[in-house]
Amino acid sequence: MTHNVLVVDDEPKLCDLLASALGQNSIQVFTAGNGLHALKVLECEDIDLVISDWRMPGMDGPQLLAEIKSRFPQLPVIVMTAYSTVKNAVQSMRNGAFDYIAKPFDIDELDITVSKALQFRDILKDNQRMRAELDEHQQIDSLIGDSPSFRRVLHAIDSVRESNATILLTGESGTGKEMVARAIHKHGNRADKPFVAVNCAAIPEGLLESEMFGHRKGAFTGAVADRVGRFMQADKGTLFLDEIGEMPLALQAKILRALQERVIEPVGDPRERKVDVRVIAATNKNLLDAVANREFREDLYYRLNVFPIPLPALRERVEDIAPLARHFAHTLGATAGKRFTGFSAEALQAMAHYSWPGNIRELQNCVERATIVASGAVIEEEDLPAYLFASNAGTSGALVTEGSVPADLEAALAEVEKAYILAALAQSNGVQAAAAQLIGISERSFWYRLKKLGIHVDKIVR
Template sequence: MNQDSGTSGGQVLVVDDDQAMCEMVQTALTLRGHTVTWVRSADEAMEQLGRTDFDAIVTDVKMPGTSGLQLCSQLGELRPDLPVVVMTGFGSMDMAVTAIRAGAYDFITKPFDIDLLNITVDRAIEHGRLKTQLRRLEDGREGPSGFGEMIGESQSMRNLYDQLSRISQSDASILITGESGTGKEVVARAIHQHSARRDKPFIAVNCAALSETLLESELFGHAQGAFTDARTQRRGLLMQANGGTLLLDEMGDMPMALQVKLLRALEERKLRPVGSDQELEFDVRILSATHRDLETAVEEHQFREDLYYRINVIQIHLPPLRARGMDILLLAQHFVQQFAQRSGKSVQGIAEPAAEKLLNYSWPGNIRELRNVIERAVALTVFDRVGVEDLPDKIREHRGKTVFIGGDDPNELMSLEEIQRRYINHVLESVDHNKTLAAQILGVDRKTLYRKLKAENE
């Protein structure tokens, strides 16, 4: 037996009575980033399983004593979530098929290509982790980590929780950015709930949903007779939220003329209702949210620079759902339980093939889209788990986008300029055309990105 330690990736156990084969597989998988242990019999493998929590097993079929086929059967009963990849010669394919029926995840035939070995083991590890995650989510023994009503365990979300815990007690203005559907209002409510203003009002207004006149009246209030139908005096949201928090959602869509009045009010902490000569003092923490790239909007004179700096004392950027990994399943399971309870259906969770589809989809609508998909799936399913057949066609048939740069045929090869153009457009699509974020990903400043985009259009 030998063991290679100190590498990243999965823990893999290799079982083969041929030491040379064990060492060859160990070398290949170690270069892939896995930690590899090898043994020369099924009995030794069972001993190792009692000491180490492996992510996958690669085993030969024909071995003295307990065969690889018998090992598969034992593991199917003892560790059904542990994926097993069997190695077999061309002459023993029937045994490989039997091993699959006994519960093995996949098989490869000797002599095998190293790339095929790596891909097969990677997929086996992913499959095993997916099964483990789904079982853990269905068991629900541990509530998911979060902040307020936010849910997520990915590193990007843990970093966000840490940031929110440090800034919530502050009274500084916060700009919350992120694609549509990423949960910006949920974040704003969490900030309010963890602040010293938690016992005071939290009010949200969508700046894109109202005309300039109505939005001004909503924010500042109006005097009686200020305009047609203003039969009574009305307190604006800035006064209604006094002592608490006001969320200006879709701030990037606020009309320029109203931006001037809001800036003055925020600087002086005083407002004048529409049609009134009286100035009123207010004490409100301002949170703003937008899916637009406000830095670009400022440079293009579509948003006031002075207001931008006033609302952007601290900026929080929410990651898109596609960048949150297993959080997709965490949120999906949460929605399954929510909608199953509402509808009175006994839906417990998500079947593995459906879970793989959810993980492979790009989620342009983010959490809002996921919620709608799961609500639909729970309504449609006739089983105790959401299946692939319960998902919309766009998710069942989704294929990941790739940036194709040509094959081996010289006639298909592209210039470096064309490859660069395609990749820039790919990054822009991935970040919802947020030029500031795209520039960060590409490793260039915004001016360089603007210059390249301008050159494309000339």
């Protein structure tokens, strides 16, 4: 396992010496010439250990130690000093240092001290991961349902979880693609290794390559230190590439090479790095359409589509709405200190008749609001958000019934579209980006539709 260590000293030769000594032990070394520079590195990089000089110009060792303990309380710090007195050592330990070493130091002694500090850091990270898994327990347990379409998903998960095959999860926004990816990882043969999630649509295009593969110091403006990319972070574990359909074409070729040859090249570093990563990709786009439109590489599509798992929309598994809603009410109610026994028949009927454009994510949000409003042990129809009923009423007149045809098709479709957008805006409290995500379209497309339909967000009644 590779660890990242930050060495802070105003003597460049000492930084180089420590980088050379520590680099022999699968340690990636970052360096900083002063305390302020060190804090900038800590804000950008995932550092496991800081080794800092005691006396430095500007922000000295004690000041840096205080800042680290304030901002990164679980990050171990080893203090170096040529003025190794009992007083300095005791003071540094009292202020939160893990240990101290005296200059000039013995390399073997340094290795032992660093090894102990990194073991301590690994224990803390394991504890954090276990706590995170407990937090995610609600999400993983939310793989609830007995509908035929969802049983097929559960069967697919069970079939592929022990393999290393690349998986492509498809489905509308909010159908639980990341939940499924985490369940596959947790119940597979890499469960004790990292699970690293990347939202390809949330990272600026100019930073995406560095984010994926890492970079060397000085590779571009702003690259003040080496950076480990997501592929290396997920080594031996699982890399979840969400919204893979939004990845720029230029980077798709490099992702393809990483999948085919299991090697990566950090930006600014010609040396290849081997990686052992199980990739799970997800998209709400039709990638075959994107391939036809030359927006997505055909060879990458087939490399990703080794084991496809399509996730059904919630409206396609109506029989699962009630058990999912009960599960959310139970877990969310417990968090809020409330105990719910279930939903009234009228409330369940209202939820079953709603189209849920935001799918499971929207259902959870709806139930969370209901648990806040409800005064009794049973969640009633009036406890549900008003947009459930407004959307149903707004769309019912526009839908085609047996034996009827709309006189104006464009107007009828516009009414349906408007009803969905108003429901999404109501659920997202008027936040347009969140509303766009709920109905599975881009923000630009959402803004265009607002203008086309004459919807003014500031006039929406919530």
